[in-house]
């Protein structure tokens with residue numbers, strides 16, 4: 035008989051819990067591994083121990099010892115997200131929630147609580163809501179977006195280029211996705227330092243998170259009202275106009291979903307990709323050989339450090355089996371791109387370069403697969419490309435082992451990426467990128483306007499696009515090749 039989740043199998047004797055300080059600390063009821071608290075600082079290590087002990091699906095405990103399965107296998111993760119007859123994203127069927135085991139103030143409640151949005155819906159309702167979102171996304175012109183990302187990058191780099199040093203997470207990676215998303219949604223004027231700080235704070239779950247969250251949602255509510263009255267050519271207007279007939283609440287909630295999903299994930303992707311191209315010997319070696327493209331670096335980062343380590347969650351709609359474990363109807367499962375992407379059955383050699391292979395789990399799969407992945411990739415590809423082209427001599431300003439991350443079950447976030455470079459002049463952001471963008475894939479539409487600098491600064495003197503200084507090093511050889519990509 036296959037094993038079932040030990041905590042759902044019978045009553046728990048608290049006297050069996052290990053005392054603090056004991057090597058078994060980090061274990062909870064039934065000797066199960068906790069994915070939180072002492073002993074769970076290094077989740078990657080923990081996932082490997084769980085894989086060794088239980089195979090591709092392991093029983094674990096979330097905060098307050100709520101039972102969960104974590105899906106560690108690549109194939110098992112894919113099977114789960116693709117089999118909506120057995121696994122749903124609708125948390126209302128989850129046994130611990132139904133039995134009142136999870137209190138309203140549970141720290142994971144924002145991820146768990148059911149909401150009327152496409153990521154929690156299934157079947158026809160999912161088709162209706164997601165159809166409106168994906169349809170509004172298809173109206174976005176790839177070439178205009180890439181051009182806008184390029185220009186927004188120049189605006190951001192203008193803010194620190196003369197200093198000769200920068201902190202690329204706080205000054206770049208946390209800004210670019212917000213600038214792009216505010217533009218795409220149709221509220222470019224809302225993009226400023228305050229909006230970035232509010233989104234960052236809301237996602238951190240700090241004491242001011244609620245107020246920050248309300249600040250962002252306030253802007254989205256105003257946008258919904260404005261566009262309902264006066265449609266324009268943007269994502270929000272297309273979402274409102276879709277035949278699915280979304281109510282104002284549904285529109286606002288989907289704008290919130292899109293903004294936060296896009297923001298958190300793309301900040302992580304940008305930070306990780308930048309760190310990789312600045313530090314990883316695999317890439318530096320390949321760059322020397324002139325074989326590595328930025329999109330390949332981004333894809334490698336999606337394998338090695340998926341922006342969402344896990345997604346909470348999927349829930350069994352019937353008794354079933356997954357990865358040799360017996361899953362009971364109502365059990366919860368963590369979709370887990372981080373351990374799934376390093377499953378030894380698909381990646382026996384983790385040092386091997388994946389060469390643009392896109393079969394990682396970073397964007398999920400099945401009916402809920404991320405509909406914004408092209409935009410996320412474009413922000414990372416163009417943003418990293420444009421920044422490295424502009425700061426051609428950029429280098430990490432600390433030892434690699436001094437870099438720090440904050441880790442939660444949901445994601446791993448690089449805290450800071452300090453760099454230095456020779457000071458550079460400001461660049462006129464009205465100039466077009468020097469390399470060709472991707473060809474348009476649909477009828478040409480008017481270009482997006484130029485991004486506005488967010489800090490009041492003296493108007494920079496327009497300068498011609500500055501060619502990077504001649505540097506007889508790997509960067510120079512790499513850049514020469516790179517501009518042709």
Ligand code: HEM
Nearest residue numbers: 152153295296299300303341396397398402404406409410
């Ligand atoms: C690099 C960045 C991104 C990553 C790694 C990422 C990853 C994901 C993942 C893992 C899911 C859940 C899949 C599942 O439930 O099985 C998801 C869902 C979603 N993402 Fe993304 N995402 C990114 C960027 C974006 C962007 C830029 C947008 C919008 C422009 C977006 C919009 C959404 C939406 C609306 C959903 C819910 C889809 C549904 O449930 O049907 N994402 N994303």
